[in-house]
Amino acid sequence: MFALVASVFAQSFLAPIIGRRMPLRAGWILALLPASATAWLVTLATGGLDQPVLRESLPWIPALDVFLSFRLDGLALLFSVLILGIGALVVVYSGGYLKGDPRLGRFLAFMSAFMGSMLGLVLADNVVTLFVFWELTSVTSFLLIGFDHEDARSRRSALQALLVTGGGGLALLAGLLLMASIGGTHELSELLLLGDRFREHPAYTAVLALVLLGAFTKSAQFPFHFWLPNAMDAPTPVSAYLHSATMVKAGVYLVARLHPILGGTEAWIWTLVGFGGATALLGGILAVRQTDLKRILAYTTVAALGQLVLLAGLGTAQALQAFVVTLFAHSLYKGALFMGAGAVDHETGTRELSSLGGLRSLMPITAVAVGLAALSNAGLPPFLGFIGKEELYTGALGSQAYGQGIAGVMVAVNALLLTAAGLVFVKPFFGAQVATPRAPHEAPVSLWLGPALLGALGLAFGVFHGLAGDWFVSPAVSSIVGRPQAVTLHLWKGLDPALLLSAVTVALGVAVFSAWSRVKAGFDRLGTWLRFDSDRGWDRGLVGLVQVAEWQTRAIQGGYLRTYLRTTLAFVTLAVGLTLVFRGGLVAAIPLPDATLAHWILAGLIVAAVATTLLAHTATTAILALGVVGLAIALIFLLFGAPDVAITQLMVETLIVIIVALVLFRLPRLTPFRASLGRERVFNAVVALGFGALITAITLALIALPFDPFLGDEFARLSVPKGHGRNVVNVILVDFRALDTLGEILVVSIAGLGAFSLLRMRRGAR
Amino acid sequence: MIKSLILRAATTVLLGLMVLFSVFILFRGHNEPGGGFIGGLIASTAFALHSLSHGPRAMRRLMWVVPRTTVAAGLGLALVSGLLGFAGGGAFLASLWSPGGSVGSPLFFDIGVYLVVIGSVLTIVQALQEEDE
Numbered sequence A: 001m002f003a004l005v006a007s008v009f010a011q012s013f014l015a016p017i018i019g020r021r022m023p024l025r026a027g028w029i030l031a032l033l034p035a036s037a038t039a040w041l042v043t044l045a046t047g048g049l050d051q052p053v054l055r056e057s058l059p060w061i062p063a064l065d066v067f068l069s070f071r072l073d074g075l076a077l078l079f080s081v082l083i084l085g086i087g088a089l090v091v092v093y094s095g096g097y098l099k100g101d102p103r104l105g106r107f108l109a110f111m112s113a114f115m116g117s118m119l120g121l122v123l124a125d126n127v128v129t130l131f132v133f134w135e136l137t138s139v140t141s142f143l144l145i146g147f148d149h150e151d152a153r154s155r156r157s158a159l160q161a162l163l164v165t166g167g168g169g170l171a172l173l174a175g176l177l178l179m180a181s182i183g184g185t186h187e188l189s190e191l192l193l194l195g196d197r198f199r200e201h202p203a204y205t206a207v208l209a210l211v212l213l214g215a216f217t218k219s220a221q222f223p224f225h226f227w228l229p230n231a232m233d234a235p236t237p238v239s240a241y242l243h244s245a246t247m248v249k250a251g252v253y254l255v256a257r258l259h260p261i262l263g264g265t266e267a268w269i270w271t272l273v274g275f276g277g278a279t280a281l282l283g284g285i286l287a288v289r290q291t292d293l294k295r296i297l298a299y300t301t302v303a304a305l306g307q308l309v310l311l312a313g314l315g316t317a318q319a320l321q322a323f324v325v326t327l328f329a330h331s332l333y334k335g336a337l338f339m340g341a342g343a344v345d346h347e348t349g350t351r352e353l354s355s356l357g358g359l360r361s362l363m364p365i366t367a368v369a370v371g372l373a374a375l376s377n378a379g380l381p382p383f384l385g386f387i388g389k390e391e392l393y394t395g396a397l398g399s400q401a402y403g404q405g406i407a408g409v410m411v412a413v414n415a416l417l418l419t420a421a422g423l424v425f426v427k428p429f430f431g432a433q434v435a436t437p438r439a440p441h442e443a444p445v446s447l448w449l450g451p452a453l454l455g456a457l458g459l460a461f462g463v464f465h466g467l468a469g470d471w472f473v474s475p476a477v478s479s480i481v482g483r484p485q486a487v488t489l490h491l492w493k494g495l496d497p498a499l500l501l502s503a504v505t506v507a508l509g510v511a512v513f514s515a516w517s518r519v520k521a522g523f524d525r526l527g528t529w530l531r532f533d534s535d536r537g538w539d540r541g542l543v544g545l546v547q548v549a550e551w552q553t554r555a556i557q558g559g560y561l562r563t564y565l566r567t568t569l570a571f572v573t574l575a576v577g578l579t580l581v582f583r584g585g586l587v588a589a590i591p592l593p594d595a596t597l598a599h600w601i602l603a604g605l606i607v608a609a610v611a612t613t614l615l616a617h618t619a620t621t622a623i624l625a626l627g628v629v630g631l632a633i634a635l636i637f638l639l640f641g642a643p644d645v646a647i648t649q650l651m652v653e654t655l656i657v658i659i660v661a662l663v664l665f666r667l668p669r670l671t672p673f674r675a676s677l678g679r680e681r682v683f684n685a686v687v688a689l690g691f692g693a694l695i696t697a698i699t700l701a702l703i704a705l706p707f708d709p710f711l712g713d714e715f716a717r718l719s720v721p722k723g724h725g726r727n728v729v730n731v732i733l734v735d736f737r738a739l740d741t742l743g744e745i746l747v748v749s750i751a752g753l754g755a756f757s758l759l760r761m762r763r764g765a766r
Numbered sequence B: 001m002i003k004s005l006i007l008r009a010a011t012t013v014l015l016g017l018m019v020l021f022s023v024f025i026l027f028r029g030h031n032e033p034g035g036g037f038i039g040g041l042i043a044s045t046a047f048a049l050h051s052l053s054h055g056p057r058a059m060r061r062l063m064w065v066v067p068r069t070t071v072a073a074g075l076g077l078a079l080v081s082g083l084l085g086f087a088g089g090g091a092f093l094a095s096l097w098s099p100g101g102s103v104g105s106p107l108f109f110d111i112g113v114y115l116v117v118i119g120s121v122l123t124i125v126q127a128l129q130e131e132d133e
Helices: A001-021 A026-045 A074-097 A104-123 A125-143 A150-182 A188-194 A205-219 A227-233 A238-243 A249-257 A264-288 A293-313 A317-348 A364-378 A383-399 A403-429 A445-463 A465-481 A497-514 A515-531 A534-556 A561-582 A597-615 A619-638 A643-666 A672-674 A678-704 A709-722 A726-738 A737-763 B005-028 B036-054 B056-063 B068-088 B107-130
Strands: A054-061 A066-072
Touching: A001 A026, A001 A104, A001 A643, A026 A074, A026 A104, A026 A465, A054 B068, A066 A074, A066 A104, A066 A125, A066 A188, A066 A619, A066 B056, A074 A104, A074 A238, A074 A249, A074 A317, A074 A445, A074 A465, A074 A643, A104 A125, A104 A238, A104 A249, A104 A317, A104 B005, A125 A150, A125 A188, A125 A205, A125 A227, A125 A238, A125 A293, A150 A188, A150 A205, A150 A227, A205 A249, A205 A264, A227 A238, A227 A293, A238 A293, A238 A317, A249 A293, A249 A317, A249 A619, A264 A293, A264 A403, A264 A515, A293 A383, A317 A383, A317 A403, A317 A445, A317 A465, A317 A497, A364 A383, A364 A403, A364 A445, A383 A445, A383 A465, A383 A497, A403 A497, A403 A515, A445 A534, A497 A515, A561 A678, A597 A619, A619 A643, A643 A726, A643 B036, A672 B107, A709 A726, A726 B036, A726 B107, A737 B107, B036 B056, B036 B107, B056 B107
Parallel strands: none
Antiparallel strands: A054 A066
16 A cells, blocks of 8 residues: 555656656556556455455654554545546546646646545554645645646635645644544554543543544535635646545545544534534535536535535434445546536636536537436436435434434435536536537547546446445445444335435425526525625635734834844743742852852953943944953853863954954944933843843752763763764764754854845845 | 055965964864864954955955855765765764774864854855945
8 A cells, every 4th residue: 555655656756757748648648557556446345345454554753653554444445446546537637638738747746646645645544644644635735726826816725725724734633643642552543443532531522623623624614615616716627636526525534534433422413413514505505606617516515525524423324324325426426527517618618607508419428427427416316326315314314313404404405406416417518509718519538538437437336336335335334333334225215204305305406496596696695695705704814814923023023133132031031030930940048159369350350341341332342341251251161171162262252353343334323322212221221130130040050950970971981982082072062962063053054144145135225 | 344554464474374273273173172163263263354454355266165155065064974974874973983093974074064164254254345345
C-alpha cells in the first residue's frame, strides 16, 4: 500500500513531462496506474467478507510513536476503489477537457498529487499520518480550485476553501492528538479497539467537538457549507473528482471511521443528526434555486453529504448500511453528472439552464450518460440510488427517536434532489434547441467515457445489487460497526413503509419539477426574507480579521526601537518576575561578595559610566560611556579566567566604534528628545529599574542554587581525547555543541542580510 | 569615509598584519584562546578600518567578492563539515579527524564561522557606507 501511495505521488512528478511531450495522450497514459490499481482492489473485493485486512507499517518518527502505517479494510477498500476508479476516469476526462491547454501537465500533476493524498488519507492507520494526508488534500484542493489563478474569483474561492478546511484541520489535529493521549497509542486500529474508554472519558466532549469540527468543515456541513459551491470555480474535472466523489467525503469517512469509539452517545447522535439534517434540507432548497448546472450539482452534493452525516449519526446497523449504499451510489452518479455537465459546458460554451435545450439529438451519448446518472440521483428503480434511498428511509424509520420526523425531512430532501436531477437532465437535453455560444456536437470519447461508465455502473450495481452488497457494502459496514456484518440488498422488499415514502418522494419531486419556476421564486423570497448568507458573513469576518491584525500591528509594532525595547522588557519583567515570586524563587538573604579591590574598582567604573550615559546630552558622549561599560565587563571576564569571552567582548566594542563612526552624523541630538517626554521618561525608568531588579534577582537565585559541575567537568575531561583540542571553549563551540553554533552563525548571517536589505530599502525610497 | 592621512597610512599597514593575526587566532583557537568567532571579528575590524579610511570601493576591489558571498561561503562550509559527519558513519556534525588528530572537520566548521562573521559585519559596514554615496 505504501508502494501504491508513493507511486501515485511519483506520478505527479512525471505528469508535467508527459503533459508536455504527449499532450494528446497524457490523460490516457496517466490513467493506467490508477486503473490497474482499481483492478487489483476489485479482485481483492470479490472476496467479500473474507477479504484480508492488509496492514503495513514503516517507521517515520518512531520516538514519537509516529508510523507511516496503512491499513486496508472494508471501508478503506470501498473508498480506495472510488478514489482510484473515478480518479482514472477523471484523469482521462481531464486530458480531453484541457485539450490544447499548455497547463495540462501541471493540472494532471495536481490531480495525481491529490489522488495520492486522498488515498493516503483513507488508508492511514496512524493519526499523525492521517492528519498529514488530510492537510495534503486541503492543499492540493487549494491548488486545483485556484487553477485559473489569474481570475480573482478563483483565487478567492481557493483561499476560502483552504481557510475553512485548513482551520477545521487544526481542530481535527487537536482532537486526534487528544484521542491518542487518551488511548495511549497513535495507531488507529489499536485505538478503535478501546471502545467505551473514550465515551466515558471526561474529555469525550472536547474530542468529539474537535473531530467533528474537522469533519464538518471538510464535508461542507452547515454552517460551513458555503465554500463548496464556490469551489465550483475550479475546472470541471476537479469538481467531479474532489468536490463530489472524493475529498468532501473525507469528513464523512472520518465520522464513519471513528464511529466505533466515538459513536452512539446522545451528543454524537444529536449533533450529527441535527447538523446533517439541516445541511441536507438547506442543500436541497438551495439546489433548486440555482440556474447554473454546476452550482445545482454542488448544492445537491451538500444535501447528500448532509444525509450521509445524518445516517452516520443514527448509527444503527440499518442506518450504517444505508450510509454505505448512499455513499457508493452518490459517488458514482455525482461524478458522472459533473463530467456530463462539463461536457455540455465544453461543447456549448454555457452552463446556464436558460440557454440550454434540445441537446439530446446533438449529443446522444452524453445525453444517455447523464440520463443514467440522473435517474440514479433521482432514486428511481432499478438504479443503485433507489436502493440507497430505500435503505435511507428504512434506517430513519428504524431509529428510536423521532424516526418519522427524520424520515419526513428526508422525503422533502429527496424530492428536491429529484427535482435537481430533472433540471440537470431534462432542461439541457430535451425541449426545443436553443442557440448556444458554441455550435454543439458530440463530445470526444475522453469526455463521455467517464460519465457513461459511471452512469452504467450505477445501473449495473442496482440490477446486480447482490454483487455490490457482497463486494463492497458488507465489508464496509463491517468495518464501521466493528464486527462482521453480512448485508443483503433488495430492489423489491415488498410493500413496506419505505416503498410508500419512495412513492411520495417521486410524486412530490415531479410536482416540484413541473412547478419549478414558481417554487424557485418562492425559495428566493424565503432567502431574501431570512437574509442569511454565510458567504457574505465569511467576507465580513475576513475583513474584520484584517482590521484586528492591523490594529494590533499598530499597537505592538510601533516602529520605534524604544517602544520595542520597552514592551519586550516590561513583558519579560512581568512574566519572569511573577514566576519568580509565585514559585518561591526569590532569595531573601543577599550574600556578601568576597571581592578584591580590582572588582570594586571595575564595579565603580561601570556604575559611573552608566550614570554618564543616562545624563549625556549628545549621542557621542552616551556611546563612549557605554563603551566604557563594555570594556569594564571585558575586564571582569578576564579577571574570572574567561579570555575567549573577554577578547570577543573587546572586539565587539571596537567594531561598535567603527559602525557608530559611520552613523554618528545621522543620530539625533538627545536633549530635545528628552525634554519632550515627561511621563514617558518616568515609565521608561520604571521598566528599566524593574528589569535590572529582575536580572539581579535571577542572578541571586542562581547563586543560591548548589552548583552542579558535571557538564563542565565532563567537557573538560573529553576535550583532548574526543575533541583533539586543549581549548575547551572552542571545542564546545565547534564540536560538542556545534549544532548550536550553526544556529548562531545562521542568526549572524540573517542579521547582516537584514541590516543590508533595510538600508537598501531606504536607499530605494529616496 | 574619513579623510585622514594618518588613518590611511596606518590602515594600509594594519590591514595585512591584522588579517594575518586573525588567521593565526583562528588556527590556534583549538588549543589556546581564539577561534573562528574571535578571528572573524579581528579580520572584519581590519577590513572595516580600511574601508573607513579608503572608502567602500577600495574594499570591494580588495575583497574581490561581495561580503554576502562570504556569508554564503561560510555557511556552506559549516554545513559541508557537518555533512562530513555522515561520511564517517556518525550523525550530522559528528567530528571526523585525520589520524593523529591534526586536521578534522571541526576545523572547517571553525573556518566557516570565521567567514560568516567577516561577511556579516562587512555587509552591514558596506551598506552603511554606501548610504553616504
